Amino acid sequence: MTLPLRSRRRALVTGAFAASVCAAGLIAPLASARADDATATKPGVITVSAEGMTAIAPDMAVISLTVLREAETAREALDANNAAMNEVLSAMKEEGIAERDLQTGGFSIQPRWVYPDSNTTPREAPSIVGYQVQNTLTVRVRSLDRLGAILDTSVSLGVNQGGNIVFTNDDQESIRDQARVDAISRARAKAEQMTEALGVGLGRITEISENQRSGQPVPMMRAEMAAMSAKGADSVPVASGESEYRVTVSVTWEIDQ
Structure with a gap:
């Protein structure tokens, strides 16, 4: 149908x-x-963090040398500052400092104000009584045995502010490489200890990250440092100590049951 x-x-x-x-x-x-x-x-995972550290004597210093001059006019203050800074630059070059290691780190011209007593009647307006010119030179010193003498020479030539010293290393990346290898080794050792206690094994790595930083110089109690500090009255005593480079890694492994 x-x-x-x-x-x-x-x-x-x-x-x-x-x-x-x-x-x-x-x-x-x-x-x-x-x-x-x-x-x-x-599979389950395990994440472990560990820090590696490399301590090494610095091979370079970065110093700040500032020339400050005052005069009644800005022109006079600038001329005086220029004369002093030119002498400092010439002295740095005579010390063997290369052009690439000399850099102007700051320059300013400021008026010097005098503020009258506020209780006087009629109230007097503030007035400019002079000017100050400030010029800062940043110097990378690669021969640390000359650092004290360079500081002393710069003061003799008119540097009257600054003097901040930062000890560092020229090839920081290779130093951090050592700290990184140390951190990874510590992370694996920690993970193996934990998994062994749990009765499981480590599988493949699924994630890894790192964080790095440089620590402050740590004083070294070495005879050569004491000798450097006592070279004589014509040299500023300087102790460079040790610089610490730290790398922290975080590693995630799969767990083999």
Whole structure:
């Protein structure tokens, strides 16, 4: 018997709906099973942080030398400052300081104000009584045995402010490489100790990160440092100590059950 067209369409739609419901019923348990399998097989992880450190004597110093001059006019103060700073620059070059290690770190011209007593009547306005010019020279000293003499010479030539000293190393990256290797070795040793206590093993590394910093110089009690400090009255006593370079790493391993 042939069904009417409307009945045939209704039968086709009903059959398609039943087939889709059947397929969904099959797919849902399959997806759930796969999710359960993924959860069951996903390995645990362990994350360990460790710090490595390299302490080394500095081989370079960075110093700040400032010339400050005052005069009644800005022109006179600037001329006096220029004359003194030119002498300092010439002396640095005679000491073997290269052009690349000499850099102007700051320059300023400031008026000197006088503020009258506020109780006077009528009240007087503040006035300029002079000017001061300040010029700062940053110097990288690569021969530390000459540092004391350079400081003494600079003061003799007119440096009257500054003198800040920062001890550092020229090739810092290779020093940090040593600290990094030390940090990774410590991290692995710590992770192996923890997993051994838990009765599991270390798998592959899934993540690693690092943070690095340089510490302040630590004084070294060495005979040569004492000898450097006692060279004579014509040299500023200087002790360079040791500089510490630290690298912290964080490593994540999968755990082998």
